[in-house]
Amino acid sequence: MADQIEAYIDANRERFIEELKELMRIPSVSAQAEHDSDTQACAEWLVAHFKALGLEARLVDKGGKPIVYAAAKGKSSRRVVIYGHYDVQPEDPVDQWKTPPFEPTIRDGILYGRGATDDKGQSFTHIKAVESLLKTEGELPCEVIFLLEGEEECGGEALPRYVKEARDELKPDVLIISDSTMYDENTPAITYGLRGIVISEFTVKGPDQDVHSGAYGGAIANPAMVLAQMLSTCVAPDGKILIPHFYDDVAPLEQWESESIAKLGFDDQAFVGELNVPRPHGEPGQSTLERIWNRPTFEINGIFGGYTGGGSKTIVPASA
Ligand SMILES: [Zn+2]
Structure with a gap:
């Protein structure tokens, strides 16, 4: 049975990849x-694809x-709901792509293109798994419902609204989220927790307009400097986040969790090498994995203020 499924996947691998590229x-x-x-x-492409699979x-x-929304009944009435999203992040900065973001290209056995790993690639593996089961067994072992949303990357409300309304007809025995990663090529992962996100934008206002730094500098507070000082109070130089109560609700790892993480033998040197950072x-x-997997972080996603064009301009900015 499993052999038949594997044989089907092998026989159709190239077509699967071409479909994913499409x-x-x-x-x-x-x-x-x-x-839009x-x-x-x-x-619509996905709906047509699901229909073609029956x-x-x-x-x-x-x-x-x-x-x-796509659904198929199965031998048992138990229900698996598979979540994913078909929308992608903007392709910027475009000049840093080695091949065009929307022209998927295989280099050294890796498929590059926007959405390959978030989340078209992962959700497509689940679609192809269902196809492989249907084509070899004729029937799924249980009921499967796909919910693929188009607002994961823009914080839309459509899916939460729908899930609340259709709570009874969607209620899963098992929920699979396709939007996560494997540890590496050969180590599958069951992701049972993810960090959430809170986003804020701060503007520090100074004089009504940019003013000459020769004429006013040193006599009024510079918004860019105030912003830098504010931000620097949030994180200590050693990396500890200083915002009061920031870590209060973070559950410590269970012993089995720490042990499992340690067993992976994560290579810090390879990690920094890949990113070209010193340490x-x-x-x-x-540990690095504990920082990524279990601890919250405080990050600056963007920072700007004052003159950002070429050369220099002698101003105290109005804001930052
Ligand atoms: Zn995603």
């Missing part, structure tokens, strides 16, 4: 309104970008 060519960038028709086209599939409109950095007393 999906990745659709620039479904949900955060940018100019891509692409996002819609992507959702699933019942449709778009669910709950405002915002459509949700792709790992973060909260003292934690």
